[in-house]
Amino acid sequence: MAFEILDPRGRGSNVAGGRYRMSFLENLPAVEQFRSEEMNMVQLIIPVESAHRSITYLGELGCLQFKNLNKDKSPFQLTYANQVKRCGEMLRKLHFFREQISKSGLCPSDGPLLEMDIDFDDLEAQLAEYEAELQEINANNEKLQRTYSELSEFTLVLEKAGMFLSKSQTNMVAHQTEMEEASYNGDEFVDSPLLLEQAGMSRQGRLGFVSGLVPTAKVVPFERVLFRATRGNMLFKQVAVEQHVKDPVLSEMVPKVVFVIFFSGDRAKTKILKICETFGANRYPFPEDASQQRQIMVEVSERLTELQTTVDAGIRHRNNVLITIGYQLEKWIIWVKKEKAIYHTLNMLNVDVTKKCLVGVGWVPIFAKAQIQDALHRATLDSNSQVGTIFHMMDTTESPPTYFRTNKFTDAFQEIVNAYGMAKYQEANPAVYTIITFPFLFAVMFGDWGHGLCLLLATLVLILREKKLGRQKLGDIMEMAFAGRYILLMMALFSIYCGIIYNEFFSIPFHIFGPSSYRCHDLSCSDASSRGLVKYRDPYPFGVDPQWRGSRTELPFLNSLKMKMSILLGVAHMNLGIILSYFNAKFFANSLNIWYQFVPQMIFLNSLFGYLCLLILIKWCTGSKADLYHVMIYMFLSPTDDLGENQLFWGQRPIQILLLLLAFVAVPWMLLPKPFLLRKQHLLRLQGRAYGILDSSDTDSFDMERDFDVEHEDFNFSEICVHQMIHTIEFVLGAVSNTASYLRLWALSLAHSELSAVFYEKVLQSAWGYDNIFIRIAGFAVFACATVVVLLLMETLSALLHSLRLHWVEFQNKFYEGDGYKFNPFSFTSLGEENE
Structure with missing residues (x-):
């Protein structure tokens, strides 16, 4: 256990104790992290004369989360309860002044929040005088007004x-x-x-x-x-x-x-x-x-x-008093809030029996250790203390809080994950992949590059005006849209990409990448929907050929394409989740999870649905007419039967039998070995503790026997067996239901496309068929309103919620426990947000 004593004699510092500045963590370069920052529990032994300034500097730094060591005490028993109460009363008076200024139609001074040398007792007395004077003026004015x-x-x-x-x-x-x-x-x-x-x-x-x-x-x-x-x-x-x-x-x-x-x-x-x-x-x-x-x-x-x-004279006098108060009102509010936060934090520390120092315990990121030591050193110098603060690292078995550094771009994606549950300490962070997969799966359902452009323009307005909008009070819906503006940006970009693949612009196809690869069966025909299409040149370079639009086989073709694509994306997404469970197990050195969870899960999922994906790719590449439904059904019902015309490659039948056997073997592989191996590990651990008891003293033996009994009671073999059985059943059934759940990508994409086609053909084209200009304008107005309300608002919300569901249920349940708690350091940065 290492510790350091911060020597009060050292280099000088020109940082004053009352300065309000941004948190240290806010200024760090922020990128989305695969694992949370490493944390250490630290203990601080702070002299009483430098305690206030030390907490002040730590609040300015904003990278230490204090533990409350006085939870068992009532608020009246705390050392600094009186100071907290006085700060609360001062805040009440300041809010009273703000209300009076607002009612008078005046504006508080918006001057810079400069450093102020304020004495607590002097400010308290000054605020009391102002309040008494204003109450007297208001009472007289009220009588005169009446x-x-x-x-x-x-x-x-x-x-x-x-x-x-x-x-x-x-x-x-x-x-x-x-x-x-x-x-x-x-x-x-x-x-x-x-x-x-x-x-x-x-x-x-x-x-x-x-x-x-x-x-x-x-x-x-x-x-x-x-x-x-x-x-x-x-x-x-x-x-x-x-x-x-x-x-x-x-x-x-x-x-x-x-x-x-x-x-x-x-x-x-x-x-x-x-x-x-x-x-x-x-x-x-x-x-x-x-x-x-x-x-x-x-x-x-x-x-x-x-x-x-x-009355006019009384109003002028009151306004003069309020103007005088308003000039420093915001500075006073921030200062008092900061003092209240400092004393509230001091109440979380223990007072030493000698009453000469305070003892605090908290969590700190490892990278911020040097900055904390420097802040405590400056506090010792500025308070003229003869004794420095003792700062040392502690060993603990308690789980640390989780902290991910984010910026304004990645923060919204991290909040999507945190809404499901805060990551356990050092657990793999799904937000790293959510930045891409979340908007992409949304775009698969929303794919239309015309609608994507509309969404992009609306999002750019929020981004370009983010400084102005960030200072305004927006409605609930606009607040959510503004907070997720970068999510909307990615959703719009991916929607444009998928829309180009689908070749849909408000349901209208375009020959962006050259002429079509198909033409009419009869050279004299003009209606491809009734005569059919034949291929006469190389495939269309990118995306869906525009000639499919309006043909007799348009719906079956797009249905087949989007359904198979949904299965491919879903199986790939679930495989990613299982692979992340391997990295979690490897990081925490849990070999049981690797061999009896990751391996059988990969075998089971890919023996069935991974094989289905392989068949889809082979069918696309070879142009085979095989019925994949028939192949998968009879793989279970009659695995030894001849495949006939449904055979896609040589050796398909023995491979299917092998994959089926592997899938059946994977189920008991997940279910049986892990509980017995855990029981064996537990018995070996208890046996080692028993040997330790024999070699220890009487006092130590008593403690170790007590630990022995506690651990023995905590391990319940039957409970572990039931838990493992539930986990196995959940994965086996979930592999089927989760794969089927990804078919929502196909269903919503088809619904979006068909709705867009209905609005275009039945509203806009029908209105454009009339020669009357007013009917055309009315038709265009109805088309625009339907597009905005139904496709750009309702469909956006629907696709967003479905994408959220796929990440929370189908993806994150493969590896993400989400039972951690968030790192919440003591920081003054939140004071400005509360003041707005």
Whole structure:
């Protein structure tokens, strides 16, 4: 076990502790790796006086993942719990300032994030002063704004309600008289006695009224409830306000109506006041005398002018305070977030019994060891500590985290693999091959170089504007498209390539590589689809001959071609997965997996489906008419029968018998030997431990016996046998189902081609057959919309999901365990992302 003491006496450093910079890992050259970076567990013994600065420098470096050594402690028992709480409170205040700046329509300063010499206690006190000042200003402004809104509404009531006050009183008396007469004449009024009572009261006293404003949306239910509550013994007058009114309570602009309610009696008044309160109607006193109305109007106008001046002064003062805060707001937020992250990390370290140093444990990539030592050395110098940090490597049996260096191109492909499961430490990384195989299998299903060009143009827009788009808030769908822009780029390029092979451009064939190799059977014919084709020259140089389009044998030919091609690609893809399992077993020195997993799996898969691929290639090369379905079926049912016209090469029958025997032998080869060999290895290991116990001291013997019992309990032979049986059955059945699953390449390619042909022939060509220009334009519009929505969006998503399924299930299950965990170093780079 090696260790180093970082000597505090050494070369100087001009790096300040508060500097915010990009992570060291972010600046490394990034290429997709076949295996993850090698990791080591390290232990740090940091003096207390340099602990804060050491963690700061490690956060700037961003290449050390700390382990939490205080999981068993509650948050209140941690050493730096109070500092974390204070940082959280400071962040709350800073977010409050940001909200206030946003509400005021101001913009925070976008100045550079320069190095700042900030004291924690001073900033905390300063933020508390700013918050208290802003809360006081806001409270005063809120009161003034409410008073101003109330006076504004009062002005509207004085203006609108006075014009019909006297007229409404007269109408109310007439209304009551009519109801009284109706009740005496025998009309059907349910509440006629009460109406008579109210009418008698109106003769003895004057009518009362209530005036105010109510939101327009509540006028109808407001009037209905008033009518029912007073039993019709009231008169409701209203007039709409032309402009929206700022509500004193809600502080929002609301459309309102000025109302006046005439009534008689105290009971009616009590009910009306309660209903006004329920509906949020603001009531205002209204003098009956015209001279008093004019006097109040003048006083209210003067008061409004004074309030407006006071409110404007308060807003200017608040804006000045917010501008002062906004100049450093973003710097403060980043600084406080960084401090909170530092103290949170310090809480993951153990405090030594002497309380003079902190002990931390973590994972670090081997290539970053020198940089970490340099950062700790600089922290010791800058904190004027007399004792250096002790940094030493630890031996452990714990599985390290997995870290792959990526760049903006390879990151999206790595995330596709990580979505299935994080690679186990040093396990083969499927993302290396996914960069090519994923977009290629997509293109096999999507192959049309016209659609590929459209996809390429859309992707180039995302790539060329990536800096601008990366700073914007995009929708969920656009976020996914932008994150996978380089995946889309590769998909578009491969789609163009496969489209040229299929010779499809929006389902239209082109003679790109010269004239066709076929012509009509009859030299005088013009319709190849009815007369048939004959070959008269060398094969077409590249891809599908354009003359197949529209012929009678187009569909059978393309079906056969794409189906056989899907089988070839699928078997090759699965073989690649099995070969990668060999490299995994070889790297981890697991000879059992090589001889009893890799070898029988290769034999079984290639004895059946590898042989089928060989037959397909021979048939293509020789032009044989053999029925491959018949060959494969009778290879199992009647392996000794004569092949007849289905024989493709000499010695085919004995080779098929041999391959069939190898496939049958491969099944017990995978199933039986491995569990017994594992049991034998376990017994030998236990026997070696037993000898070690006899030669050790009493204390050591007790520990080794305990380990002996634990290992003995952990090994379960029956469980291993069941697991191996499941794995064997899964592979044997999966070899068939996985091969059939790759036929989706054929099915989706055919569906894409036929859909494209339907849109072209039934929509665009049909519309182009008319002489009317409007029908042609409409037909082209329908064709363009169908192409974009169905073929470029829905078909792209469908092919992408199917390609994803082929990689996760058919390819990665051959070798990829994906039970690791991601390397997550302590780094300040995420602070800027959280702040956006």
